[in-house]
Amino acid sequence: MSDALISARDVTKVYHMGAETVHALRGVTLDISRGEYVSIMGPSGSGKSTFFNMIGGLDTPSAGEVFVEGFKLADLNGRQLAWFRCHKIGFIFQSFNLITTLTALENVAIARIFSGVTPAQARTDAAAVLDRVGLGHRLHHLPSQVSGGQQQRIAIARALVNEPAIILADEPTGNLDLHTGEEIIGLLNGMKQDLGITVITATHDMKMISASDKVVWIRDGRIDRVAGKGEVKITVGSIDGDTVA
Amino acid sequence: MAARKSTRLQSIPEQGQIPWHVAAVVSWAGLRRRLLRALITMSGVILAIAFLTYMLGTESITAALVAVNDNALNVLLQKAGVDIFSAGQTDDMMVMLIGLSLLTCLVGITNSMLMSVAERVREIGTLKCLGARDSFIVQTYLIESSLQGIIGAVFGAVLGCVVALVVAFANYRGYALANLPVLALLRSILWGFLVGAGLSIVAAIAPAYMAARKQPVDALRVEE
Ligand SMILES: Nc1ncnc2c1ncn2[C@@H]1O[C@H](COP(=O)(O)OP(=O)(O)OP(=O)(O)O)[C@@H](O)[C@H]1O
Ligand SMILES: [Mg+2]
Numbered sequence: 119m120s121d122a123l124i125s126a127r128d129v130t131k132v133y134h135m136g137a138e139t140v141h142a143l144r145g146v147t148l149d150i151s152r153g154e155y156v157s158i159m160g161p162s163g164s165g166k167s168t169f170f171n172m173i174g175g176l177d178t179p180s181a182g183e184v185f186v187e188g189f190k191l192a193d194l195n196g197r198q199l200a201w202f203r204c205h206k207i208g209f210i211f212q213s214f215n216l217i218t219t220l221t222a223l224e225n226v227a228i229a230r231i232f233s234g235v236t237p238a239q240a241r242t243d244a245a246a247v248l249d250r251v252g253l254g255h256r257l258h259h260l261p262s263q264v265s266g267g268q269q270q271r272i273a274i275a276r277a278l279v280n281e282p283a284i285i286l287a288d289e290p291t292g293n294l295d296l297h298t299g300e301e302i303i304g305l306l307n308g309m310k311q312d313l314g315i316t317v318i319t320a321t322h323d324m325k326m327i328s329a330s331d332k333v334v335w336i337r338d339g340r341i342d343r344v345a346g347k348g349e350v351k352i353t354v355g356s357i358d359g360d361t362v363a
Numbered sequence: 364m365a366a367r368k369s370t371r372l373q374s375i376p377e378q379g380q381i382p383w384h385v386a387a388v389v390s391w392a393g394l395r396r397r398l399l400r401a402l403i404t405m406s407g408v409i410l411a412i413a414f415l416t417y418m419l420g421t422e423s424i425t426a427a428l429v430a431v432n433d434n435a436l437n438v439l440l441q442k443a444g445v446d447i448f449s450a451g452q453t454d455d456m457m458v459m460l461i462g463l464s465l466l467t468c469l470v471g472i473t474n475s476m477l478m479s480v481a482e483r484v485r486e487i488g489t490l491k492c493l494g495a496r497d498s499f500i501v502q503t504y505l506i507e508s509s510l511q512g513i514i515g516a517v518f519g520a521v522l523g524c525v526v527a528l529v530v531a532f533a534n535y536r537g538y539a540l541a542n543l544p545v546l547a548l549l550r551s552i553l554w555g556f557l558v559g560a561g562l563s564i565v566a567a568i569a570p571a572y573m574a575a576r577k578q579p580v581d582a583l584r585v586e587e
Contacts, residue, residue: 187372217490219397232381237382237385
């Protein structure tokens, strides 16, 4: 097996809906190294989210294998998966998914508490991370009391607080305007640069590309193309046409 | 490539248990922000437990008065509809009514908890993505329900006892005061409280386990 942080081997996912079968992934093989910033692009329904769910230990492949840090995720039981998600993965969602009844500080602190630290320590750590993403002055606000961009910052703080190896961001800028989206991408990129976290985003968003070390195009559940940092810019014109959903 | 920061694990450990009071904080925050529904559920508990405590309290008061066996008092008792010769025997009709009201209350709480679960499918999925174990999800729902149940039961038990006392004074005047079965009344309050609290926990078991069984992928797919 390769030395990659994440290694997907011929991953297939089939959904059965009554008589109909949907092939969400048709054999995806991909290695991602530690500290890489990878953008996964592709039209709607191409299988991006499905692939993310496999890496994050949220779903299991119909066939094929996913390894993270050398562990085969399909071998883990429920409590091990909970540990894995808590300590190794930071999830960021398109619609932020904050707990609406908890304040910014509590939203971040609860993720920290799950990792096993005391509630008091968790609040201290949460406040520090929120400060880092520029929300030190919004600790006691509810999600509904801050802007969309600020909500996504809270979500980023929550994803960061347990110092994960991997950030999985499924369309993190999908609900944000251009400018706010750029700020969020900047934050993600900073995490990669400063903390060495592996950042993987799924997106339709062309702004993502310039920040990426690697761009992977998925189409109909297959990897269509993989481009390194150097190759990306040249092809931007054609990408645009390809990714219109 | 940068050097490995983390030391290599032999195997992935199992996620540990989270203290109860953390789940309590989450439940309490949820209740506070959905106050209206919490109050409606609670009022169901208050009514059912008030009825139960009232019946228990009234029964112990009349039993105490019958035991006095005073002629003038016996007349008052008979005027109030008490059969002084069969006092102390339980009235099947009353037991059935109380049972029905408690059952209605149970169904009401279960219904409100199911609504709460359906509303929060996405929240459950998110918590699981953050590393919540199933037991944490179960705890938050059990605590949410028992908080409503306990608060409702306290009010209901006190209310039922007060009504029983007021009715007794109206019927028996000074006799009631002179022969007040204080201990028995306290016991009926305690019973009301225990039944209400127990009811709210039993009612939440099924919804709590349904919530915990939700898979994070399914939970996250729900559009709001
Ligand atoms: N639970 C499910 N049951 C049935 N089909 C599913 C399920 N989840 C996903 N699919 C199907 O699998 C395919 C891939 O879906 P996926 O969500 O991975 O796409 P995506 O690339 O993330 O799309 P988008 O850009 O719109 O988010 C789609 O055809 C989708 O309808
Ligand atoms: Mg998707």
